[in-house]
Amino acid sequence: MTKDEAIRTEVLKAARALFQRFGLFKTTMEDIAKAAGKGKSTLYYYYASKDEIFDAVISEDMEEVMTVVNLAVEKANSAEEKLKAFTSHRIKLLTQKAALYSIVFGEISENPNLIKKLKKSYEARELEGLKAILSYGIETKEFKKIEDGDLDDLAYVMLCAFRGIEMGLFEDNRIKKIGDRLEIILDLLANGFKN
Amino acid sequence: MTKDEAIRTEVLKAARALFQRFGLFKTTMEDIAKAAGKGKSTLYYYYASKDEIFDAVISEDMEEVMTVVNLAVEKANSAEEKLKAFTSHRIKLLTQKAALYSIVFGEISENPNLIKKLKKSYEARELEGLKAILSYGIETKEFKKIEDGDLDDLAYVMLCAFRGIEMGLFEDNRIKKIGDRLEIILDLLANGFKN
Amino acid sequence: MTKDEAIRTEVLKAARALFQRFGLFKTTMEDIAKAAGKGKSTLYYYYASKDEIFDAVISEDMEEVMTVVNLAVEKANSAEEKLKAFTSHRIKLLTQKAALYSIVFGEISENPNLIKKLKKSYEARELEGLKAILSYGIETKEFKKIEDGDLDDLAYVMLCAFRGIEMGLFEDNRIKKIGDRLEIILDLLANGFKN
Amino acid sequence: MTKDEAIRTEVLKAARALFQRFGLFKTTMEDIAKAAGKGKSTLYYYYASKDEIFDAVISEDMEEVMTVVNLAVEKANSAEEKLKAFTSHRIKLLTQKAALYSIVFGEISENPNLIKKLKKSYEARELEGLKAILSYGIETKEFKKIEDGDLDDLAYVMLCAFRGIEMGLFEDNRIKKIGDRLEIILDLLANGFKN
DNA sequence: CATGAATGAGTTTTCATTCAT
DNA sequence: AATGAATGAAAACTCATTCAT
Structure with missing residues (x-):
């Protein structure tokens, strides 16, 4: 697994946990970023939008x-x-x-x-x-x-x-x-x- | 029916239609107010919060x-x-x-x-x-x-x-x-x- | 002039000054709000977007x-x-x-x-x-x-x-x-x- | 022409095309990097800033x-x-x-x-x-x-x-x-x- | 040399809610 | 009784720039 893939996976993991608990709307990019131990804007380096993250998780x-x-x-x-x-x-x-x-x-x-x-x-x-x-x-x-x-x-x-x-x-x-x-x-x- | 009740009913009717179409999150107080032909703040005269309106509709x-x-x-x-x-x-x-x-x-x-x-x-x-x-x-x-x-x-x-x-x-x-x-x-x- | 119009005029006046000095891109809603002595979100009460303000000024x-x-x-x-x-x-x-x-x-x-x-x-x-x-x-x-x-x-x-x-x-x-x-x-x- | 110069020229060429179409503000470093087939940070190896690139193009x-x-x-x-x-x-x-x-x-x-x-x-x-x-x-x-x-x-x-x-x-x-x-x-x- | 990775500081925008009248 | 006016807090998203490798 490339490093890129590894991080994408981490992000998804963090996002998954949050989506499960709080749903799509109540989960913010900020939340995901914190949970993933990254900066908010870093998420946008890997995924184009919140929707795309949700998409990937699903x-x-x-x-x-x-x-x-x-x-x-x-x-x-x-x-x-x-x-x-x-x-x-x-x-x-x-x-x-x-x-x-x-x-x-x-x-x-x-x-x-x-x-x-x-x-x-x-x-x-x-x-x-x-x-x-x-x-x-x-x-x-x-x-x-x-x-x-x-x-x-x-x-x-x-x-x-x-x-x-x-x-x-x-x-x-x-x-x-x-x-x-x-x-x-x-x-x-x-x-x-x-x- | 008192006038108060009449208005509460109107508000609910407008809200109901919107909740049905757009769900709780995507329906804004603004939307409801407009649909009810009232000022946004008027809603707060009749209901304490958006949740309470949703509550009443349901x-x-x-x-x-x-x-x-x-x-x-x-x-x-x-x-x-x-x-x-x-x-x-x-x-x-x-x-x-x-x-x-x-x-x-x-x-x-x-x-x-x-x-x-x-x-x-x-x-x-x-x-x-x-x-x-x-x-x-x-x-x-x-x-x-x-x-x-x-x-x-x-x-x-x-x-x-x-x-x-x-x-x-x-x-x-x-x-x-x-x-x-x-x-x-x-x-x-x-x-x-x-x- | 209604109060609404008066405020819209004020906002425009503040915006005009800023657009003149800094152009469309470098003028932020924050700037305009401050200059108009209003909250940033207040601007959105009167104008739907930054573009619309610029539009009005022009x-x-x-x-x-x-x-x-x-x-x-x-x-x-x-x-x-x-x-x-x-x-x-x-x-x-x-x-x-x-x-x-x-x-x-x-x-x-x-x-x-x-x-x-x-x-x-x-x-x-x-x-x-x-x-x-x-x-x-x-x-x-x-x-x-x-x-x-x-x-x-x-x-x-x-x-x-x-x-x-x-x-x-x-x-x-x-x-x-x-x-x-x-x-x-x-x-x-x-x-x-x-x- | 040294390799360094060659790349600088390439970058400029890409940047020029973009500036022409989209102007200074709407052209991002990302855009330029992609158009030049380089990494975004590579641009900074050759030019100190976006302004400097614009400068060079002009x-x-x-x-x-x-x-x-x-x-x-x-x-x-x-x-x-x-x-x-x-x-x-x-x-x-x-x-x-x-x-x-x-x-x-x-x-x-x-x-x-x-x-x-x-x-x-x-x-x-x-x-x-x-x-x-x-x-x-x-x-x-x-x-x-x-x-x-x-x-x-x-x-x-x-x-x-x-x-x-x-x-x-x-x-x-x-x-x-x-x-x-x-x-x-x-x-x-x-x-x-x-x- | 070159860049993937990361981000801070901002940007526009949204919206439920408050309050003076 | 009703609302126009105002806003704080937060949201999604952008982007030039940095830096370790």
């Missing part, structure tokens, strides 16, 4: 989550296991990389275009993954047959639901409490509530 | 949603119908009152205490409603038996999931596309994916 | 110069007298309102569009005035006949020349030295046009 | 213009021809070396002392040249007799006028339109001086 987290989740999904054998792997790994990772929460989730309705694009592209890739799992499950007859048109919507709805749940888990200290019992909940979702 | 929306949803739930007969009433009415209302989305959902992790409290209290009431539905369903044997300890968590997880879905629907133009087919999706969730 | 000066010069030109009887009135009054006024120099003249090649437009419109009006004088002189046979196509160019060249001279007079202390003998010089230049 | 242009113009003036036979040579060559050259315009002309009222001195010395030499032409014309009886005291002022005024015209020609696309008809215009102006 992108990094995004890639890591995608990689790990995909790997876990591949390893799983049945569709149900894949689905569980998908959700449980996402949660485990996102729990640590809560910065993602702000993009994957709310906060950013009114925000920089740059970031909106990021979100879209991330979402698209996630949807692909999820649809693949569902399709696979339908093929193997594990899952109920779903109309092709509905599959897109279902995947989207599920992704949204997962996000919502993940957000919920970040807040409070429910993470630990629920994190463990996730299995039970996933079972319920898979099998439905009805008797 | 509270109003909150109450309305709660009232309407609860009514619909009561009217429904079976637990499944109640659940569907809960979700579908929430979505219908929140679609119009998108300001709520920002508090019920993201954006505000880093935010004013005042608002955090609001969120908590709203959430608590929603949870009660949801748990009541689930309990009712279990009693009537419509729903599977769930451990009492798990019931809390399940309700919470479900609420989060709903929120996530609702957020997703706000974005894009998916609202219409999916809004109609919501039934199908709710069925799936109720019955599970497994064959 | 516009005011512009109008005044135009008005006075036009009046003097009208009063003069012969074309030659009109031409002399045009130049000598311009110089006299611009000597006091040197802020104009920066727009009428250089400094602003690379500048805000707002200001470029101002310059263009000012220039256009000046050109009209000058062309009117020349046309009048040609009609009355005072001046040599000039092709219509050339008239535009000649007026433009003359205007440029006047500007150049005006700029030159601002610098140094030549103003006084030359100002008086301006007549002689104008005579010399004018002879070229006379029949 | 000086070079200045010398060239002076040399060429003087040569053309010498070659011309009559005073009128000399005057025309003076103006037309200046314009031709300055058209290409527009950087000069910013010093010879406006922009720089508020500027570095270094540069003000440059301007003065350049101006002094130009004035000498112009006065020489005028004196020569008076001697040869081509031009009207002028009081010695007035000669200085006339030369100065003429120089200023030329500058103004030159500035005007740079702007717009008038250069071509007028550049050609310059003869006509010079004739008109010259008639004032001719006996």
Whole structure:
């Protein structure tokens, strides 16, 4: 790693921690600079703007989550296991990389275009993954047959639901409490509530 | 309605529209004042701070949603119908009152205490409603038996999931596309994916 | 004059003095605020930006110069007298309102569009005035006949020349030295046009 | 040419292009460094400051213009021809070396002392040249007799006028339109001086 | 020789809030 | 009861310049 890259990484690390705690708006360049042990203007030597830093933080987290989740999904054998792997790994990772929460989730309705694009592209890739799992499950007859048109919507709805749940888990200290019992909940979702 | 109340209502109406479009941070007191046709400092005659205005907007929306949803739930007969009433009415209302989305959902992790409290209290009431539905369903044997300890968590997880879905629907133009087919999706969730 | 207008005038007055001495770039909002005895942010209550202040200063000066010069030109009887009135009054006024120099003249090649437009419109009006004088002189046979196509160019060249001279007079202390003998010089230049 | 000199020349070339387009203020050291294909701090190895670079650029242009113009003036036979040579060559050259315009002309009222001195010395030499032409014309009886005291002022005024015209020609696309008809215009102006 | 790295001191701008009237 | 006027504090961003290597 070049020195340049090393510093960029340091800056990102500092920024990540702050974004996680305070969000995009309430984190100032000053904050990041101090946390990184650099002068404020030094940040601008490495990144063109605050947005670009946020962008970089998110992108990094995004890639890591995608990689790990995909790997876990591949390893799983049945569709149900894949689905569980998908959700449980996402949660485990996102729990640590809560910065993602702000993009994957709310906060950013009114925000920089740059970031909106990021979100879209991330979402698209996630949807692909999820649809693949569902399709696979339908093929193997594990899952109920779903109309092709509905599959897109279902995947989207599920992704949204997962996000919502993940957000919920970040807040409070429910993470630990629920994190463990996730299995039970996933079972319920898979099998439905009805008797 | 006294004149004082009338003005407070006007201010709230203007603020609501702006919060919905631009969020808490990007909406300035200036914006609100202009939209309300008042002087900026006049706002301070009626509300102590920007936060308090946001607070008031959210509270109003909150109450309305709660009232309407609860009514619909009561009217429904079976637990499944109640659940569907809960979700579908929430979505219908929140679609119009998108300001709520920002508090019920993201954006505000880093935010004013005042608002955090609001969120908590709203959430608590929603949870009660949801748990009541689930309990009712279990009693009537419509729903599977769930451990009492798990019931809390399940309700919470479900609420989060709903929120996530609702957020997703706000974005894009998916609202219409999916809004109609919501039934199908709710069925799936109720019955599970497994064959 | 409303209080608002009074303050706007004060701000402009302070700004004008600074722009004249230090130019657009080297004059800061801080400078203007201090000179006006206001807080820096107060300026933004009255003017949206630094550019807008500069704009206002220039516009005011512009109008005044135009008005006075036009009046003097009208009063003069012969074309030659009109031409002399045009130049000598311009110089006299611009000597006091040197802020104009920066727009009428250089400094602003690379500048805000707002200001470029101002310059263009000012220039256009000046050109009209000058062309009117020349046309009048040609009609009355005072001046040599000039092709219509050339008239535009000649007026433009003359205007440029006047500007150049005006700029030159601002610098140094030549103003006084030359100002008086301006007549002689104008005579010399004018002879070229006379029949 | 030593390597050192070669690089200094490269830097100047890059800087010249930028100063011409964007002026002194809007051209940053960063810009120059990039354009020269060097590191920003490298510039400081060769030049002590931004001002010094600007200084060097102007000086070079200045010398060239002076040399060429003087040569053309010498070659011309009559005073009128000399005057025309003076103006037309200046314009031709300055058209290409527009950087000069910013010093010879406006922009720089508020500027570095270094540069003000440059301007003065350049101006002094130009004035000498112009006065020489005028004196020569008076001697040869081509031009009207002028009081010695007035000669200085006339030369100065003429120089200023030329500058103004030159500035005007740079702007717009008038250069071509007028550049050609310059003869006509010079004739008109010259008639004032001719006996 | 050359420069990557770093920054201090500024710059414009924003905005919630205050207060005299 | 209402607001015009004012602002402090902070924000993002700029840039000429320095310096260790």
